[in-house]
Amino acid sequence: MAGELWFLYEATKDKKWEKEADKFTRFLTPLSITKAADHDLGFQVFNSFGNGYRLTKNKEYKEIILKTADTLATLFNPKVGTIQSWPHNKMGGHNTIIDNMMNLELLFWASKNGGSKNLYDIAVKHAETTMANHFRPDNTSYHVIIYDFETGKKIKGRTAQGYSDDSMWARGQAWAIYGFTMTYRETKDTKFLDFAHKLARVYLDKLTTEDLIPYWDFNAPNIPNEPRDASAAAIVSSALLELSSYTKDKNLKAEYLTKAKKMIVSLSDHYQSHDVNSAFLLHSTGHKPANSEIDCSINYADYYYLEALLRLQKLK
Numbered sequence: 403m404a405g406e407l408w409f410l411y412e413a414t415k416d417k418k419w420e421k422e423a424d425k426f427t428r429f430l431t432p433l434s435i436t437k438a439a440d441h442d443l444g445f446q447v448f449n450s451f452g453n454g455y456r457l458t459k460n461k462e463y464k465e466i467i468l469k470t471a472d473t474l475a476t477l478f479n480p481k482v483g484t485i486q487s488w489p490h491n492k493m494g495g496h497n498t499i500i501d502n503m504m505n506l507e508l509l510f511w512a513s514k515n516g517g518s519k520n521l522y523d524i525a526v527k528h529a530e531t532t533m534a535n536h537f538r539p540d541n542t543s544y545h546v547i548i549y550d551f552e553t554g555k556k557i558k559g560r561t562a563q564g565y566s567d568d569s570m571w572a573r574g575q576a577w578a579i580y581g582f583t584m585t586y587r588e589t590k591d592t593k594f595l596d597f598a599h600k601l602a603r604v605y606l607d608k609l610t611t612e613d614l615i616p617y618w619d620f621n622a623p624n625i626p627n628e629p630r631d632a633s634a635a636a637i638v639s640s641a642l643l644e645l646s647s648y649t650k651d652k653n654l655k656a657e658y659l660t661k662a663k664k665m666i667v668s669l670s671d672h673y674q675s676h677d678v679n680s681a682f683l684l685h686s687t688g689h690k691p692a693n694s695e696i697d698c699s700i701n702y703a704d705y706y707y708l709e710a711l712l713r714l715q716k717l718k
Contacts, residue, residue, distance in 0.1 A: 403701055404430065405449035406682075409708040412457055413715075420458070427454050427463070434469035441487040443474040444505025449705060452511065464515065471512030471521050474505060478524045481554035483531035485524070487546070495548040495557050500536055500574045503529065503581025510588035529585045533597055535559075536578075541600045542570040542620075543578045563689045569621035572634035573687075575605050580641035580706075586648065595648055602645060605638065606661060613668035614661060618687035629696055632673045633686040633703035639665035640710035643717065659717075666710050675699060683707055 407423035410416075427450040433443060440446075447470040455463040477486045484498040485505065506525040513522035535547050535556045544559035544567070564571025582598040585591075608620050615635045622628040639662045646658035675681045681699030688695025 405453050405705050406701070406708055408450070408453035408457060409705070409712060412453075413708075413712060423450075423454060427451055431466060434466045434473060436473075438473045438476050439489060441474070441477055441485055441489070441499075441502050441505060443470050444508035445702070448505075448508040448511065452508070467508065468512050468515070468517045471508050471517050474508060475518075475521055475524055478528070479549075479551070479554070481552065482549040483554065484528045484547075484549070493546065493548055493560070496551050497546050497548055498528075498532065498536070499546050499562070500532070500543045500581070501577045503532060503585070504577055506581065507584050507588070510585075525585070526589060526591075529582070529589075529594060533582070533594070537601075538568075541604045543574045543601070545571055545574045561691075563691065565619035565622045565691070569619050570604075570608065571619050572616040572631045573618075573637065575601065575620075576634040576637035576641070579605060579645070580637050583641050583645045583648070587644070598641075598645055599649070599654075602638075602642065602658070606657070613672065614665045615668050615673065615685075618690055629687045629690065630685050631687040632669060632683045633688075633700050633706070635665045635669060636683070636703050636706040636710060638662075639669070640706045640713055643710060643713040662710070663714065666707075666714060669707055 404423055404426040407419055407426060411419035411423055430446055430450055433447055447467060451463040451467050454460060455467060477489060479486055479496050482496050485502055487497045487499040487502050506528055509521040509525040513519055537543055545561045545564050547559050548557045550557055559567060561567050561571060564574060579598060579601045582594050582601060586595040586598060609616055615630050615632055617625050617628045618631040642658040642662035646655045649655050669683060673683050673685050675684050678684060679699055682704040684699055685697055686700040686703040688700055690696055
């Protein structure tokens with residue numbers, strides 16, 4: 403929520419949004435100094451304090467970002483080469499979920515803004531290990547990879563929030579596209595860019611819905627009578643806008659821009675909450691196998707939707 407408020411401040415320059423953003427951002431301060439019980443510190447702290455620092459240069463925010471990066475780094479297992487996800491839920495080994503690619507931005511930023519250079523190395527190693535182990539031969543993503551704690555070897559790929567271990571969970575592929583695009587931005591290593599293009603290609607090729615908002619899982623058994631996931635579309639639309647700026651292929655650039663804009667228009671025209679609730683978007687799916695957050699509003703859908711709108715505005 404704090405990140406969304408910062409985006410509203412960025413879009414409007416209205417001080418009332420800055421005040422609210424600061425208030426809700428500061429609620430997250432304890433995350434920087436408590437033991438890392440959650441791998442999602444990047445989402446929680448960089449999307450709040452990170453956007454706040456980008457827009458205000460408040461030094462207090464910067465200190466909290468740097469402390470949080472060090473906290474997140476404690477979940478890195480050098481034998482495996484990734485940051486552990488769900489430290490409380492062992493699943494038989496060292497878990498890494500595809501969502502965790504999104505937390506690397508915090509480490510990259512910290513390494514370049516006063517933090518340890520080791521944070522950069524951790525982020526790169528996590529991305530390389532994920533690229534090597536997290537994907538099927540067709541470039542679709544598993545949700546979870548379980549590694550052996552001691553040897554670092556991959557044990558198996560599983561799903562948690564997708565339909566099955568072998569299905570393409572929409573938001574998982576979205577995190578991957580966004581995560582590797584961001585990793586290229588931070589490293590300028592073309593292997594990450596090439597991979598981001600492959601991940602986007604399989605997503606776009608398998609996307610069959612006319613409005614470009616995916617079903618929650620591309621292999622869900624009852625399509626077209628399955629819930630959509632607006633959050634996946636919001637994440638992908640934002641990622642494609644950035645990815646479009648990293649290609650010299652005019653046709654590919656045009657495809658990314660055209661489809662990203664169509665996703666944003668679909669979300670704006672048919673997925674808006676209006677007076678249903680206080681969120682921006684309806685029709686996201688959080689965790690269907692657990693019967694949780696089905697066809698509802700989810701904060702990260704709103705966050706990446708606002709980011710996509712701002713990125714589109716900047717392009718124009």
